[in-house]
Amino acid sequence: MIRRDRPRVVVVGAGFGGLWAVRTLAFEPIEVLLVDRRNHHTFFPLLYQVAAAEIEPEAIAFPIRGLLRRFPNVGFEMAEIRGVDPEARRLETDGPPISYDFLILAPGSVEHTFGVPGVAEHAFFLKTLDQAIDLRNHILASFERAAREPDPFLRRRMLTFTIVGGGPTGVEFAGALAELIARPLRRDFPTLDFREVRVILLEAMEGLLPGLPDRLRAYAAARLRRLGVEVRLRAMVEAVEPGCVRLKDGTRIETGTIVWTAGVRGNPLGEALGLPTGPGGRVPVASTLQVPRHPEIYVIGDLALPEGSGKLPMVAPVAIQQGALAARNILRALKGRPPQPFRYRDPGTLVTIGRNAAVAHVFGRSFTGFPAWLLWLGVHLVRLIGMRNRLVVLSGWAWDYLFYERVVRLILPSRPVRDE
Ligand SMILES: Cc1cc2nc3c(=O)[nH]c(=O)nc-3n(C[C@H](O)[C@H](O)[C@H](O)COP(=O)(O)OP(=O)(O)OC[C@H]3O[C@@H](n4cnc5c(N)ncnc54)[C@H](O)[C@@H]3O)c2cc1C
Secondary structure (H helix, E strand, O other), X not given: OOOOOOOEXXXXXXXXXXXXXXXXXXXXXXXXXXXXXXXXXXXXXXXXHHHOOOOOHHHHEEEHHXXXXXXXXXXXXXXXXXXXXXXXXXXXXXXXOEEOOEEEEOOOEEEXXXXXXXXXXXXXXXXXXXXXXXXXXXHHHHHHHHOOOOOHHHHHHHOEEEEEOOXXXXXXXXXXXXXXXXXHHHHHOXXXXXXXXXXXXXXXXXXXXXXXXXHHHHHHHXXXXXXXXXXXXXXXXXXXXXXXXXXXXXXXXXXXXXXXXOOEEEOOHHHHOOOOOOHHHOEEEOOOOEEOOEEEEEEOHHHEEEOOOOOOOOOHHHHXXXXXXXXXXXXXXXXXXXXXXXXXXXXXXXXXXXXXXXEEEEOOEEEEHHHHHHHHHHHHHHHOOOXXXXXXXXXXXXXXXXXXXXXXXXXXXXXXXXXX
């Protein structure tokens, strides 16, 4: 039952899913409230470039209020959602409660440690802008400390960077880090012996980039090895300790930096809201994205496990298409029309491996090298929100491409870095 003149739709999460839901609901005769614990939207596909000192953090973030300005029926609240009372149709927050007639939940995902001991305490993650900045600061500080470390064992450990997970984020970050080290840092630290620097990529499976054609996976591994990355396949991490990774086969890697990109799981908000969760902490929903027994609640994006869709990848196009569908289904419900099921239109996969190199699997066709890299550049530039951001990113890339220079080699803010 709708209790006010205009029905109120609350959207939780201003990521890809939430924003596309809001866009679809804009200018409709309804009240829309977007809620996020941050005041900005983050463009995750370029997060690893922030960690690799390639682009400035502000270039991949956009203030949410700025995005909503042109939508007269959409408001914003910066609030942390902590619980839901579905009977009262009310959200509990870190401030006053928020009531709704329809709810779209799009809080995304969080890092998944698979219960491996020590990961939560000692590894770096790449899931938020803050984490990417922390990692960038730590990498740069490791070189500064190594430059004045007389003990060769400690110095080599400081200069060993281990990335766990050979999916797209691990592959892209390994390539970008290897290139940061190969030119800009090598020039910055003329007294360091760069034979002591190692970038190691650990993958538990037989090959990198699971799910892509074998030819592309082999290309990615070969490219990374050419950049000097030690790619180790069938390498299962048993535990992470301060300054060390232990593998299941007994190998011990002394390393000052462990970056965990091995997986993500549904945001625990699903459980906190009392919704049942399935594999990967995702919330099972009907094919129409509605929660069973509560058709006024929709779950979308990384958190959703829609019936009959198989195991959808946790990627932006899924979240975008689901955001738009959930919004359209709410508009249909208001007109007394039945909801429509979700059908994923896969636009393909693009992964870059340093300059001039990428793999592309689009419209059933696979290609690699410079054409794939150009496509990767174009798609990411177009998808990035904000004209200023596009210009800043493009100029950063051009500067890097022409002069082999990373402009953001700043330890900033200069809070203490981890001592590992
Ligand atoms: C490093 C990285 C690289 C990626 N690269 C790619 C890529 O190249 N291509 C691709 O297609 N996909 C990529 N992805 C995946 C893609 O970003 C996600 O699939 C997509 O963002 C999911 O959208 P979403 O709307 O479900 O959640 P998100 O985009 O994660 O948005 C969730 C929002 O909810 C907010 N939130 C969370 N909890 C709360 C709470 N309790 N209260 C209030 N607000 C809350 C968060 O602040 C956030 O703004 C990448 C992801 C990462 C982490």
